[in-house]
Amino acid sequence: MNKNMKNIAKNLVRFCTQKPKVVYIILVVLALLFTAQIPRIKIDTDPENMLDAEHPARLFHNVVKTRFAMHDSIVVGVVDTSTENGIFTPSSLTDIYDITQSILSIEGVISADLMSISTVDNISQSESGTIRFEWMMDKPPSTLDESATIRGHLARLPLLQDTLVSQNGKAAAIYVPIKDKNQSYKIAEQIRQNISKLNGNADWYITGLPVAEDQFGVEMFIQMGISAPLAGLTIFILLFFFFRNIPLIIAPMIVAMATVMITMGALIGMGYTVHIMSSMIAIFLMPIAVVDSVHILSEFSDRHKPGAELNETIEEVVGHLFTPMLYTSITSSVGFYSLMLTPIPPVQIFGGFVGTGILLAFLITITFMPSYLSRMNNASLEKLQLVMHSQKGGSRIAKIAKFLGGFALKFKTSLVLSFAVVFAISVWGITQIEINDNPVRWFKKDHEIRVADKVLNENFAGTYDAYVVLSSSNSLLSLDDLLAKDKPTSLASWAAEQVTQLSGQPLSEQYQQLLINIDDKLFSDVSDIQASYLNTTLQNAESALSQSKAFQSPELLAYVESLQDYLKASGLVGKSNSLADVAKVVNRELRSGEQKDYVLPNSPQAVAQTLLQYQSSHRPNDLWHFVTPDYQETLIWLQMTSGDNQDMSSVIALVDEFISQQPLPQNIQLRWAGKAYLNVVWQDNMVAGMLESLIGAFVIVFIMMVLLFRSVVFGVLAMLPLTITITFIYGLIGIIGKDYDMPIAVLSALTLGLSVDFAIHFLERAREVFKQTNDIKQTFDLMFDEPATAITRNALVIAFGFTPLLFAPLVPYITVGIFLASIMAISALVTLLILPAVMTMGKRIVFK
Known part of the structure; x- marks a missing residue:
């Protein structure tokens, strides 16, 4: 050889x-x-591209992002430790307002979902049994008293506390959802330019996984152009030394x-x-x-x-x-x-x-x-x-x-x-x-991305996201199957007409319209047999529709709440937001406005009422970040101060531990999504x-x-x-x-x-x-x-x-x-x- x-x-x-x-x-x-x-x-x-495009975890993650309208976000933070009032001064709040307005005009930003003190609602009681939604900060305050009022309003809203503002009042955050994560570096640079024009004393930071990943790409490209020639030069010098x-x-x-x-x-x-x-x-x-x-x-x-x-x-x-x-x-x-x-x-x-x-x-x-x-x-x-x-x-x-x-x-x-x-x-x-x-x-400790990550995670519940997705398998029958039961021959053409007319809508909406159509039909000239059939079908449809809206159930929301409490007590999760939090805030304001009523409503109808009220806000679509329109799936948004996959693995183990102690309710499944989870x-x-x-x-x-x-x-x-x-x-x-x-x-x-x-x-x-x-x-x-x-x-x-x-x-x-x-x-x-x-x-x- x-x-x-x-x-x-x-x-x-x-x-x-x-x-x-x-x-x-x-x-x-x-x-x-x-x-x-x-x-x-x-x-x-x-x-994400470390996983194959057809990997089940990646596919589900993208489905969840679409279904719940979740977007990759840049986190802009401001910290002011120069005054006793922190960021709650006319000067700092004006800067936050101005920067928010400038971000809203940047191409590639999803304006409707941007979260800032100036773009969210204050939820308060108007009078007993009614609720009022008004902009938290529709214009910058001119006095310290006005600033303090805004701080008080934010403190009453758990959904925003430790997410948009820190508990110590020294920091605020702006969540900037973007259409394309590959544009995050470009958008972050525009935000930095706008921040550079401010005259305030506060320190501004920009972080978040999308901008970290995109900025790494920019610096990686530069590094490619530097390291390879330097390696060549080093080798050349060594070879010259040898020969x-x-x-x-x-x-x-x-x-x-x-x-x-x-x-x-x-x-x-x-x-x-x-x-x-x-x-x-x-x-x-x-x-x-x-x-x-x-x-x-x-x-x-x-x-x-x-x-x-x-x-x-x-x-x-x-x-x-x-x-x-x-x-x-x-x-x-x-x-x-x-x-x-x-x-x-x-x-x-x-x-x-x-x-x-x-x-x-x-x-x-x-x-x-x-x-x-x-x-x-x-x-x-x-x-x-x-x-x-x-x-x-x-x-x-x-x-x-x-x-x-x-x-x-x-x-x-x-x-x-x-x-x-x-x-x-x-x-x-x-x-x-x-x-x-x-x-x-992947950045050095003194890099601006790393510094921003450290500062903002010290002040807030966390800039790293993971999603716990709960799904119900109580699905609705098709209209054809629902209407077929004990159907009299005289209503066969009417039933067929309902199936044909409503087939293009989501199934839950088909049921809603069917209830209206049955009600209308009952007011027309129908026989006793037809009336009996229509009433039975009406009851079956109402019952099925109610059961299918699983996450209007107080019992299921209570389960979600107990999981959130369990995670919070562990110290591994900075904060979690869910449909249960939305229902409790609105329920409090509908009742007394006092903390004693910060509880879940006691019936599916009451839950439905609170959620309907929430949709009267300036941001009605925020509800769909936590639940699907058919109420068959709900999402718990976890905020964590660490993006290390060891910590994420600990959180996953913690949820498994909770489920072993309190098994999932019947017909409910739990799955994970989010960037931190994909890293694991x-x-x-x-x-x-x-x-x-x-x-x-x-x-x-x-x-x-x-x-x-x-x-x-x-x-x-x-x-x-x-x-x-x-x-x-x-x-x-x-x-x-x-x-x-x-x-x-x-x-x-x-x-x-x-x-x-x-x-x-x-x-x-x-x-x-x-x-x-x-x-x-x-x-x-x-x-x-x-x-x-x-x-x-x-x-x-x-x-x-x-x-x-x-x-x-x-x-x-x-x-x-x-x-x-x-x-x-x-x-x-x-x-x-x-x-x-x-x-x-x-x-x-x-x-x-």
């Missing part, structure tokens, strides 16, 4: 060295063709840039959006793409001597490295391709294109590098020899590699025991990992998917290693660095308390793919050298010369290639930068320390 590989490599290299211009032309054409697609880029940072030959190191840079441009161009050209995951493709591929080039340059600089035939040296070097480079590329790509097994579309796209990009980099390397090296002039080659074989050039890396080799062989037993202890501790650390993510925490769903899917893909890829890579080396022993040895590195990295994550979030999850693929690369090169070369020397000591002396130096160089190139991410303003990029640098350092160290130690201790098995 290796012989065939070498023949393929030899023929390919010979063609490339003889026809370098053909290779150049093909590469330039491909690069230009795919790069031309990049201007069509579309950014997508919506966490001190600019013409030589231009070659791997061309390989890296061509790989990135073609891969990103293909992604965009195929119509995929650039998500937070795929935005990292360029920064991932840039260092990985130069790995094989560094191996070629390292061995070329070591082997090529003055006067030697250039093309023969190139053929020898590439032929020597072709098999290990091919297998390292395949194993790396397998690690990323394994991500396609996850049920998360952006992760699948990321894995697929990085995996393909790695194979593309290998193809470009073995064709372009020989072509390029064959065209180098003698002056550059002589300079390379002078640098590489002097005491100054490259000797530091070589000395480090030699030191590691000596250390590994001298303290082999201690090293193996030490790594065993570290492995055991790491396994325990993995058990401490906590799964958690929150799009707002995709996180759970991601963790399960990542574990499945990691196990699958691990098995595949092990089989590949056994096939490559045609030895189970060498297959196991190749998996040692990978296993130790993955265990250590994830154990460390658990020990230091770092949340297992999306970037951390994806690192498993990179760890698996790259950790085995160094082992393949080390083991392949060690086996070849041993065949030549037949001596273990001499084998490792030679191994810790050029091969170990090349591995060390590669580890440094990849590790430092990711360091520009450490200076990013976005936390996921920083996380990737830190852990990738760590992964490279650890996997290289494990390869150069553990493998020689284990191979020496088990030499009878390894080198039998």
Whole structure:
């Protein structure tokens, strides 16, 4: 098999060295063709897209948004701690009024549903048994007394308290519903411009998941344009430090840039959006793409001597490295391709294109590098020899590699025991990992979005939403079935006419109209049999209609109320709003206006009356945010101060606990919706998917290693660095308390793919050298010369290639930068320390 590989490599290299211009032309054409697609880029940072469009949780979430007219909202907050009265001063309330008016005129804002002190109603008693709705603040107050009156009115309305105003009176909020969440950054910028024109002393903040996600997309786009070039510059500087030959190191840079441009161009050209995951493709591929080039340059600089035939040296070097480079590329790509097994579309796209990009980099390397090296002039080659074989050039890396080799062989037993202890501790650390993510925490702590989130959630019940949806299965019979029971023949045509005339309306409205039509029919000339039938049908229809309006039932609303109280007592939910709250407020004002009457009405008819009264307000459609027009479904809006999925999971568990203690009423079902809930769903899917893909890829890579080396022993040895590195990295994550979030999850693929690369090169070369020397000591002396130096160089190139991410303003990029640098350092160290130690201790098995 290796012989065939070498023949393929030899023929390919010979063609490339003889026809370098053909290779150049093909590469330039491909690069230009795919790069031309990049201007069509579309950014997508919506966490909803972490779930498949047909996922049941996502479908239900969107149904709930439509059914209850719930919209993505930007939260604008104002905090005034400069005065005793907080925001309840003429100055602050005037600013709130003015900003609200300016927001209402912004295109893309759903004006009818905007919530602000100046756009909501004050609900009060006009006289006994009647209720009055008037604007809470139809114009800004001119005195402190007027401001205090507004504060008093707000304090009487639980629906608004801690949602629109804080209990301490120091803060107010404006909820800005928007038509398209992809316009949230643009709308937020317009609001910021309007706020900048104010002269007041209050501090203004803008937050909310839609604006956080959209702003992340804007900053992500900027980061893409900064990090990839910086990574390229870092790699260029490192390569110059290693080889001190600019013409030589231009070659791997061309390989890296061509790989990135073609891969990103293909992604965009195929119509995929650039998500937070795929935005990292360029920064991932840039260092990985130069790995094989560094191996070629390292061995070329070591082997090529003055006067030697250039093309023969190139053929020898590439032929020597072709098999290990091919297998390292395949194993790396397998690690990323394994991500396609996850049920998360952006992760699948990321894995697929990085995996393909790695194979593309290998193809470009073995064709372009020989072509390029064959065209180098003698002056550059002589300079390379002078640098590489002097005491100054490259000797530091070589000395480090030699030191590691000596250390590994001298303290082999201690090293193996030490790594065993570290492995055991790491396994325990993995058990401490906590799964958690929150799009707002993708920003640094001092970012305006993060600051706003912290301040507003300290003052209000919470800016994070989740919805508990209760549904009744007491559905109405069709009119045809209702009218068919005991129908006299003489009314057959009348019944058929009712079904035909009313069929285009919702079923509950069909029943309402039928009641009117039956009543009219009874006043006409009908027989006793017909009258009996009509009266019976009338009673059946009224009873069915009453039962179908499940959430006009005081008992069901009492159940909703008890669930709300249970959640409030837990401290996990800042506040909840429901149909029960609406009914209690209106009931209080219809009765005495006193707190003792802040209770649920005692009959379905009384509930219906309170809700009908509520619809007399300036915002009648607000009722349909809490219940559907047929009263078959109701929604409890939960406000939480944290968007972490751990906290959301705790709330879900709390509701399950409540249901176990107080089972759901008969024919009532409970389901979840809301962005905070969707985050939990995709996180759970991601963790399960990542574990499945990691196990699958691990098995595949092990089989590949056994096939490559045609030895189970060498297959196991190749998996040692990978296993130790993955265990250590994830154990460390658990020990230091770092949340297992999306970037951390994806690192498993990179760890698996790259950790085995160094082992393949080390083991392949060690086996070849041993065949030549037949001596273990001499084998490792030679191994810790050029091969170990090349591995060390590669580890440094990849590790430092990711360091520009450490200076990013976005936390996921920083996380990737830190852990990738760590992964490279650890996997290289494990390869150069553990493998020689284990191979020496088990030499009878390894080198039998």
